Amino acid sequence: MTDSPTAPGPTDPSTTPIWKVAAASFIGTAVEWYDFFLYGTAAALVFNRLFFPSFNPLMGTLAAFGTFAVGFVARPLGGIIFGHFGDKLGRKSMLSATLMIMGVATFAIGLLPTYASAGVLAPILLVVLRIFQGFGLGGEWGGAVLMAVESAPAHRRGFYGSWPQMGAPAGLLVANAVFSIFSGLPEDQFISWGWRVPFLFSAVLIGIGVFIRLGVAESPAFRAAHQHKPAEKSTPPVLEVLRTYPRQILLAMGARFAENGFFYIVTTxxxxxxxxxGLERAAMLKAVLVATCVHLVAIPAFGALSDVVGRRPVYIGGAVGCALLAFPFFWLIDTKQTGAVWLAISLGIIAHGAMYGPQASFFSELFGTRVRYSGASLGYQLAxxxxxxxSPLVAxxxxQATDNAPWSVSLYMVGLALVTIVSVYLSAETFREGIGTDVPGGAPGGAPGADASGSESRREVA
Known part of the structure; x- marks a missing residue:
């Protein structure tokens, strides 16, 4: 295969080496997920008492998980808005903005008054800041994965696309590690001020993430497509992708059900x-930390495997694994034995990694360059x-409806897995297709893709 004459080559001074792009995507995404997961950990362990104290413990947990869900509702809006500007102005320009939005919201949560001091205003402010968190993360994912996937050699997109995916377990690892340190304080100190420090620490991480991302060049695929965009006024990317790729958006959404729902059940x-x-809070946090370390290895391994055998077999294998683990997961947790709890969460995380590893490249390959940010973000964030x-709220x-019997949650997990298996089965295999540049004479990405020269660019990066 030959290189596209329109795309920057590996010697182009404006092209950042793929390892640096992938590393920047990983670090920035890890910071964003740290902020997002920190809220989930706090919702499970402390927010029910601080912001909803008038309820019994179970109802307080339901209310806390309700605010947790609000962040997900805001994510599609972030995906639409940042997807629009990411497809119009570039992937890189959106990433620093999403980091700042997420960081300011997380830092502000650490300064919030509690219900005891501010009454109903406290949970209202909590919900507002959670909306901003979701909005920022909604725009983050699409830009981060496209920077990695569009900059990678064609035969390594699965592997390099998995790097920003590793940001999720890395963020979870740091969030739970920091939270574990302060949860070891005496109970009154932890409730008084200890829980706030991990949120305030976000300011440091955001500064690091923005600094690193500013040193990365724009995606070569975007620059090539931008040079050939039509002179006439074009359709907004979100409308174009809804008109051109409705089936791909729906299948991407379905593909996420097991991956996304299972993950938050297993970790939150x-x-x-x-x-x-009756298990101790610190013991549960340690179990999640152990599983997260496993996750950091599983994601790139499955991403690389998808470059060899295809996205669909690896993804479906992970969904089947989730279904098979649905009942044993709770059987192991119910033993209350440390080893069994660690095994349960680690096995769940491995099954998740089989879906999450190839997901970035799989979703990116479904859409053309000019609408890829919008398309991948919509499929990912709507689901x-x-x-x-x-999932934590439903679980x-x-x-509660089954008198604390977890079999009902297991059935729910099986249902999520079935949706994903059917969706991925109905999707086209994409790992051998080009991602194209959507320029005149080229095939649209998401169909068998070629670039402007009629061939896929396979840039080898030293």
């Missing part, structure tokens, strides 16, 4: 469930409202 809901059956955002409600 499990904290509340474990403490409700998060119905899957990840609701808690099911547990």
């Amino acid at each position: 809901f499990v904290l509340a469930y474990g403490t409700s059956i 998060s409202v119905f899957a990840g955002g609701l 808690t409600g099911l547990l």
Whole structure:
């Protein structure tokens, strides 16, 4: 195969080496996910008492998880707005903005008054800041993964696309590690001020993330497509992608159900469930930390595997694994044995990694360059409202309805897995297709893709 004459080559001084692009995507995404997951950990362990103290513990947890879900509702809006400008102005320009929005909101949560001092204003402010968190993260994911996927050699898109995906477990790891340190304080100190420090620490991480991202060049695929954009007024990317790729958006949404819903049950809901059956808060946090370390290895491994055998087999394998683990997961947790709890969460995380590893490249390859940010973001973020955002809330409600019997949650997990298996089965295999540049004479990305020269650019980066 030959290189596209329109795309920057590996010797182009304006092209950043792929390892640096991937590293910048990973670090920036890790910072964003730190902020987002920190809220989930606090919602499971402390927000029910600080912001909803008039309820009994279970109802307080439901209310706290309700505010957790609000962040997911805001994510599609962030995906639409940042997707529009990311497809018009570039991927890089959106990433620093999303980091700043997320960081300011997270820092402000650490300064919030509690219900005891501000009454109903406290949970209202909490919800508003959670909306800003979701809005920022909604725009973050699409830009981060496209910077990595569009800059990668064609035969390594699965591997390099998994780098920003690793930001999720890295963010979770740091969030739970920091929270674990302060949760070890005496209870009165932790409730008084200890829980705030991890939120305030976000300011430092945001500064690091923005500094690193400013040193990365724009995606070569975007620059090539931008040079050839039509002179006449074009359709807004979100409308164009809805008209051109409706099936791909729906299938991407379905593909996320098991991945997104299962993840938040295994890492967030499990904290509340474990403490409700008598396991110590610190022990549950440590179990999630162990599993997260496993996750950091599983994601790039499955991403690389998808470059060899395809996206669909790896993704479907992960969804099947989730279904098979749905009942054993709670059986192991219910033993209250440390090793069994670690095993349960780690196995769940491995199954999730099989879906999450190839997901960035899989979703990116479904759409053309001019609408790829909007298309990938819509499929990814819309599903998060119905899957990840609701899963801890639905699981808690099911547990309450069945007198704390987890079999109902297991059935819910199987249902999520079935939606994903069918959706991925109906999707086209994309790992051998080009991602194109959508320029005149080129095939649109998401169909068998070629670039402007009729061939896929396979830039090898030293």
